[in-house]
Amino acid sequence: MQQIRRVTMQMSGAEILVKALQEEGVEVIFGYPGGVLLDFYDALFRAGMRHILTRHEQAAAHAADGYARASGKVGVCMATSGPGATNLVTGIATAHMDSVPVVAFTGQVPSHMIGGDAFQEADIIGITRPITKHSYLATSPGELPKIVQEAFHIASTGRPGPVVIDLPKDVLQGKGKYHRPDKVEIRGYKPKTEGHPGQIKRVLSEIMKAKRPVIYAGGGVVISGAGGELVAFAEKNMIPVTNTLLGLGGFPGNHPLFLGMLGMHGTYQANMTIHESDLIIAIGARFDDRVTGAVAKFAPSARVVHIDVDPSAISKNIVVHVPVVGDVRGVLKELNKIQKGEKAVWKEIRSKWLDRVRAWGEERPLSYDRKSSLIKPQYVIEKLSELAPDDAIITTEVGQNQMWVAQYYKFVKPRTLLSSGGLGTMGYGFPAAMGAQFAFPKRVVVDVAGDGSIQMNIQELATVAQHNIPVKIVILNNCFLGMVRQWQELFYDARYSQTCLSSNPDFVKVAEAYGVKGIRISDKAEVEAGLKEALAHPGPVVVDCQIDREEGVYPMVPAGAASSEMIFGPDRKKKESKLKAVK
Amino acid sequence: MRHTITITVENKFGVLSRVAGLFSGRGFNIESLSVGETLDPTISRMTIVTRGDDRIIEQVTKQLRKLVDVIKVTDLTDSSFVDREMILVKISATEKNKAEILRINEIFRGKIVDVSPTTYTFEITGDEGKIEAFIKLIKPFGVKEISRTGKVAILREMNGE
Ligand SMILES: Cc1ncc(C[n+]2csc(CCOP(=O)(O)OP(=O)(O)O)c2C)c(N)n1
Numbered sequence: 001m002q003q004i005r006r007v008t009m010q011m012s013g014a015e016i017l018v019k020a021l022q023e024e025g026v027e028v029i030f031g032y033p034g035g036v037l038l039d040f041y042d043a044l045f046r047a048g049m050r051h052i053l054t055r056h057e058q059a060a061a062h063a064a065d066g067y068a069r070a071s072g073k074v075g076v077c078m079a080t081s082g083p084g085a086t087n088l089v090t091g092i093a094t095a096h097m098d099s100v101p102v103v104a105f106t107g108q109v110p111s112h113m114i115g116g117d118a119f120q121e122a123d124i125i126g127i128t129r130p131i132t133k134h135s136y137l138a139t140s141p142g143e144l145p146k147i148v149q150e151a152f153h154i155a156s157t158g159r160p161g162p163v164v165i166d167l168p169k170d171v172l173q174g175k176g177k178y179h180r181p182d183k184v185e186i187r188g189y190k191p192k193t194e195g196h197p198g199q200i201k202r203v204l205s206e207i208m209k210a211k212r213p214v215i216y217a218g219g220g221v222v223i224s225g226a227g228g229e230l231v232a233f234a235e236k237n238m239i240p241v242t243n244t245l246l247g248l249g250g251f252p253g254n255h256p257l258f259l260g261m262l263g264m265h266g267t268y269q270a271n272m273t274i275h276e277s278d279l280i281i282a283i284g285a286r287f288d289d290r291v292t293g294a295v296a297k298f299a300p301s302a303r304v305v306h307i308d309v310d311p312s313a314i315s316k317n318i319v320v321h322v323p324v325v326g327d328v329r330g331v332l333k334e335l336n337k338i339q340k341g342e343k344a345v346w347k348e349i350r351s352k353w354l355d356r357v358r359a360w361g362e363e364r365p366l367s368y369d370r371k372s373s374l375i376k377p378q379y380v381i382e383k384l385s386e387l388a389p390d391d392a393i394i395t396t397e398v399g400q401n402q403m404w405v406a407q408y409y410k411f412v413k414p415r416t417l418l419s420s421g422g423l424g425t426m427g428y429g430f431p432a433a434m435g436a437q438f439a440f441p442k443r444v445v446v447d448v449a450g451d452g453s454i455q456m457n458i459q460e461l462a463t464v465a466q467h468n469i470p471v472k473i474v475i476l477n478n479c480f481l482g483m484v485r486q487w488q489e490l491f492y493d494a495r496y497s498q499t500c501l502s503s504n505p506d507f508v509k510v511a512e513a514y515g516v517k518g519i520r521i522s523d524k525a526e527v528e529a530g531l532k533e534a535l536a537h538p539g540p541v542v543v544d545c546q547i548d549r550e551e552g553v554y555p556m557v558p559a560g561a562a563s564s565e566m567i568f569g570p571d572r573k574k575k576e577s578k579l580k581a582v583k
Numbered sequence: 584m585r586h587t588i589t590i591t592v593e594n595k596f597g598v599l600s601r602v603a604g605l606f607s608g609r610g611f612n613i614e615s616l617s618v619g620e621t622l623d624p625t626i627s628r629m630t631i632v633t634r635g636d637d638r639i640i641e642q643v644t645k646q647l648r649k650l651v652d653v654i655k656v657t658d659l660t661d662s663s664f665v666d667r668e669m670i671l672v673k674i675s676a677t678e679k680n681k682a683e684i685l686r687i688n689e690i691f692r693g694k695i696v697d698v699s700p701t702t703y704t705f706e707i708t709g710d711e712g713k714i715e716a717f718i719k720l721i722k723p724f725g726v727k728e729i730s731r732t733g734k735v736a737i738l739r740e741m742n743g744e
Pocket residue numbers: 397398399400401402424425426427449450451452453454476478480481482483484
């Protein structure tokens with residue numbers, strides 16, 4: 001009797017792992033099998049756990065990332081040892097740079113063979129050390145529940161980030177007991193969540209003193225779910241708000257206090273407001289170089305308040321006068337609670353400053369040649385923004401497509417823009433869109449792509465076709481690596497070295513070959529109908545939208561310039577002569 | 584500026600490379616590093632001596648604190664602390680210089696830990712000044728080999744004030 005009970009309580013490491021994942025509430029795993037994971041995939045099969053087979057491990061990592069960014073839950077991906085694991089690396093780095101909670105499992109050769117250059121061995125813990133929040137090498141089946149529990153806790157708390165769990169084959173095959181600790185207790189990991197009350201008061205006194213304040217809000221607002229608190233805070237104090245790329249959606253894009261994105265391709269209004277401000281309230285942002293431009297010239301007369309959950313983000317790139325370390329939502333809540341004074345009072349005090357801010361918006365609004373007979377990408381994005389519902393999730397690739405979306409799409413809800421901001425990973429948008437669609441099967445999900453980027457993970461058409469998930473891909477097709485071409489045009493005398501994609505495939509046919517609907521838009525008059533058709537289609541769609549090949553992203557703060565030193569377009573005369581040269 | 588940082592960490596494999604990686608990833612050098620178990624065998628203590636301007640050091644200590652396996656980080660530099668290092672030095676000895684070498688060792692209160700017909704090996708413990716002075720004096724006699732532990736450090740107790 002004893003004997004039998006003991007036997008039934010013993011489970012394989014693979015079974016223990018599946019159970020641990022279920023207890024964490026994992027709904028779906030994105031992954032790709034291989035030799036050392038056979039036991040895991042067998043246990044998964046028997047448990048009936050949902051797994052999405054991507055066609056490349058990189059896509060599995062991005063899908064887990066997209067799932068996490070859209071839902072706020074932890075995304076899970078899985079790859080086999082060696083090449084499977086190394087294929088995850090770009091996805092893990094992408095999640096790391098943008099603080100996304102992902103747990104990545106990698107197979108590993110049996111423990112006794114580690115270090116011996118075994119077949120398909122890679123030191124993935126070592127390789128991913130600088131791009132993970134933490135990592136584990138499992139050494140016994142019995143410790144898997146604790147490791148998984150800790151990994152999910154670490155990935156999703158404090159400043160979120162990816163955690164890698166390396167699974168040697170013998171750990172998956174070995175036997176052990178399932179035991180999950182009651183709670184997570186990690187003595188070296190206690191993220192600070194509540195802001196220091198004294199510092200919070202100092203923020204208010206800075207606001208009292210300031211004449212020209214501005215709020216610079218980043219991805220931290222979205223991550224901590226502080227959208228509502230931010231609106232209340234900005235409205236109460238009548239302070240204009242600019243967003244980083246990852247912050248978009250964290251403040252409603254149609255709000256009268258909204259200035260648009262700031263930085264290299266930010267609006268004139270946002271950049272001028274930052275430049276002329278005397279107080280910057282940075283919230284969940286990190287003064288990235290794409291935001292500040294030349295640090296020495298950044299906001300020369302501003303004092304800086306910085307609210308962030310990560311102490312190491314503070315005073316990293318620029319000097320901060322009033323740091324507040326804590327969860328952004330909690331800190332904003334506290335600020336809103338203790339601050340006295342009426343909106344009306346602030347309105348009076350701020351009116352001069354807000355008039356100036358408004359004037360910058362009117363002086364140089366975002367603009368493009370609306371009369372052109374060619375399809376302007378900005379027009380496509382404006383139309384998409386108009387046609388898609390408010391809760392549509394938009395992902396982007398990297399390059400001009402990404403910046404046009406940031407400039408022209410009106411995001412009004414948090415977690416509706418998923419974009420690789422930190423690492424700038426081409427090939428991110430499509431798999432991330434898949435991940436988001438698995439999190440929200442009923443919502444509209446659109447990947448706005450470039451013709452270069454989409455080809456980095458185009459194989460995932462097989463995945464969307466297999467599951468018939470209705471992801472829409474809108475390719476802004478300029479037959480160029482557009483963003484790089486733009487820099488060559490501006491700074492390298494239009495020598496288009498290795499940026500012309502002259503032998504692109506017929507994307508409609510590619511889609512059809514995978515059994516996916518393809519739509520071509522080659523005339524401006526077809527844009528609206530084409531997008532409508534795509535959005536109305538119940539399955540996946542690829543829209544090949546053939547845009548003005550040489551359209552650029554403006555305004556632009558050239559590298560090394562102050563954010564007030566923007567350029568608004570190419571030198572017309574120079575441009576024409578160059579076009580001739582190309583032809 | 585020179586900084587002496589002590590860190591208590593989980594006594595697990597891989598922790599040392601995480602800590603070292605933070606330094607190398609930012610392109611600066613660790614002058615010395617020593618690791619050893621504490622009374623609690625699940626915790627190790629590291630003493631790191633490094634150089635960098637205040638901003639870099641502040642970043643590094645913040646990044647160290649972010650490591651999940653790091654329990655506590657203390658930059659001793661601005662506090663009162665005791666540090667010690669131990670070296671083992673093997674010196675060529677001849678009939679002629681033997682007496683002189685032994686005399687220097689005695690002055691520094693070193694121990695003789697190994698003797699051969701042609702060499703002495705001394706063990707010297709002390710702060711940096713003492714160690715450097717010893718090396719300087721003994722060098723001309725012909726140092727065959729030298730092995731240093733790197734510094735270990737501990738805060739001074741201020742309760743008695
Ligand atoms: C994986 C990767 N490789 C290279 C780059 C450098 N890069 C940035 S934008 C860009 C061009 C992108 O071209 P495309 O996807 O066609 O988009 P467009 O700029 O034309 O909208 C390149 C090559 C990158 N960001 N990511």
